[in-house]
Amino acid sequence: MLYDGFCLYWRADSKVAEGEPKVWSTIRLSAYVPRSEWFAQATSIFVRIITFLALAGVWAQAGTGDGRAYLVSYMAIAQALGFLLQPTTAMGDDLANGTVATRMLWPISLVKYYVSQWLGHVIVPSLISGCLILMAWHIAWSGSVQMGRIPVFLVSLLLGVIIGIEFDFIFSMLIVRVENETWFANAIRWSLVAIFNGSVIPFVILPESWQGVLRWQPFASMANIPIDLLVSSGFSTFLAGHPADMGGSCSPWYVFRCTGPHGSALRCWEDDLCLTC
Secondary structure (H helix, E strand, O other): OHHHHHHHHHHHHHHHHHOOOHHHHHHHHHHOOOHHHHHHHHHHHHHHHHHHHHHHHHHHOOOOOHHHHHHHHHHHHHHHOHHHHOOOOOHHHHHHHOOHHHHOOOOOOHHHHHHHHHHHHHHHHHHHHHHHHHHHHHHHHOOOOOHHHHHHHHHHHHHHHHHHHHHHHHHHHHHHHOOOOHHHHHHHHHHHHHHHOOOOOOHHHOOHHHHHHHOOOHHHHHOHHHHHHHHOOOHHHHHHHOHHHHOOOOOOOOOOEEEOOOOOEOOOOOOOOEEEO
């Protein structure tokens, strides 16, 4: 079976001589979803949509006005991009069952193969679930973003995906240390990333002492930093008028201009200063 799979990949990759890159061949093959997996894919997309509706309903109760709009917008972007915010390649499983040895014989490097395979797997579900979630967000909550921030957001998201893939490779190596306990290693990875990247719990609702710590750790770059870059507009006004309600939104990754009776300063935690992103 492994030989047949290798031959199939080699034939698909034979188009390289005609100008098709190996990476593109892997993405194209990985994006194919057989009929036997349609139900699983549809269930995954359905669960993500339900998760968005549930979390948006919960966070909508945590604030009013601009605060509510920020939390709902944050959750919409987080769930729409959920497959990209926590990259999970097949390296862990291949290390556990020994398939990684055959991958070394294929005409593509391991890093390129696993990254392109992951991209192929997430393209279709990301497009479907992302479009449906953003549509629901726009219809139910009149959600929108500033178009001028999208280029910076895309750059930040790309860097976050790169960091996420690096962490995936690191956690995949843990499988060797825990004697191929794949489930245990994945449980550690999913728990850590879900808590510390801000994709489920926005950092802004946490105590301000926690925010300063969480925004400096690398997991924040995978979700909280790029999403906050995109949806933070307007929420700063809410924080300026109600600094005690949500604990402030200062982040070491951003540059804030504080104005008020004390003039310009970089003391963003003072209640009597106006906070603007």
